[in-house]
Amino acid sequence: GQQLNQSPQSMFIQEGEDVSMNCTSSSIFNTWLWYKQDPGEGPVLLIALYKAGELTSNGRLTAQFGITRKDSFLNISASIPSDVGIYFCAGLEWETSYDKVIFGPGTSLSVIP
Amino acid sequence: GAGVSQSPSNKVTEKGKDVELRCDPISGHTALYWYRQSLGQGLEFLIYFQGNSAPDKSGLPSDRFSAERTGGSVSTLTIQRTQQEDSAVYLCASSLRISGSYEQYFGPGTRLTVT
Numbered sequence: 001g002q003q004l005n006q007s008p009q010s011m012f013i014q015e016g017e018d019v020s021m022n023c024t025s026s027s028i029f030n031t032w033l034w035y036k037q038d039p040g041e042g043p044v045l046l047i048a049l050y051k052a053g054e055l056t057s058n059g060r061l062t063a064q065f066g067i068t069r070k071d072s073f074l075n076i077s078a079s080i081p082s083d084v085g086i087y088f089c090a091g092l093e094w095e096t097s098y099d100k101v102i103f104g105p106g107t108s109l110s111v112i113p
Numbered sequence: 114g115a116g117v118s119q120s121p122s123n124k125v126t127e128k129g130k131d132v133e134l135r136c137d138p139i140s141g142h143t144a145l146y147w148y149r150q151s152l153g154q155g156l157e158f159l160i161y162f163q164g165n166s167a168p169d170k171s172g173l174p175s176d177r178f179s180a181e182r183t184g185g186s187v188s189t190l191t192i193q194r195t196q197q198e199d200s201a202v203y204l205c206a207s208s209l210r211i212s213g214s215y216e217q218y219f220g221p222g223t224r225l226t227v228t
Contacts, residue, residue: 031215033216033217035219040221041221041222042117042204042206042219042220042221042222043156043204043219044219045216045217045218045219048215050215088155088156090217092215101146101161101217102158103148103155103156103158104155105154105155106155
């Protein structure tokens with residue numbers, strides 16, 4: 001079946017560094033979503049991308065929808081301790097009456113103060 | 114309410130018992146999704162509702178799992194004869210699902226422990 005791959009699987013960075021993670025698929029999606037999950041909480045939506053090539057920012061976060069529609073990346077600039085968590089990408093195919101959503105396995109981010 | 118709510122937040126049950134997990138989606142959201150997340154793992158899709166119907170039940174792990182949604186709002190996920198491998202966090206998400214808005218918003222989850 002369809003699968004999303006996220007890399008890296010985990011990251012340990014110093015506070016203030018920039019972070020880059022990506023998500024790839026063998027299938028085409030028409031929506032990419034990026035989520036962050038804190039321990040014991042549900043995932044929180046960070047950014048939604050709907051158009052190939054689209055580049056969207058949300059504060060220190062920037063995400064892009066790859067032009068092949070098979071990948072997406074998320075960048076975090078000037079990381080801070082509260083950026084710690086697991087970042088999930090999700091690819092979504094929406095049709096008239098049916099959604100198919102695939103989540104990646106996540107990238108675990110640790111920020112060292 | 115402002116967001117998706119789930120109850121209970123934690124459930125401990127004995128192997129073989131049935132459990133019901135509840136999800137209250139964001140008001141007006143027509144689509145509702147159930148996922149399962151095992152410790153340290155990603156999200157496993159279980160079932161998707163559009164209104165009260167479930168176009169996709171392909172993720173339900175076995176016939177012990179069932180879900181329903183009534184009134185286009187509240188959904189209940191039922192696990193019969195629970196097994197230890199059912200222990201996980203069960204997450205619910207809802208979506209407005211109209212043109213240009215397919216984002217899913219998650220609840221805090223129900224942590225199920227089967228002893």
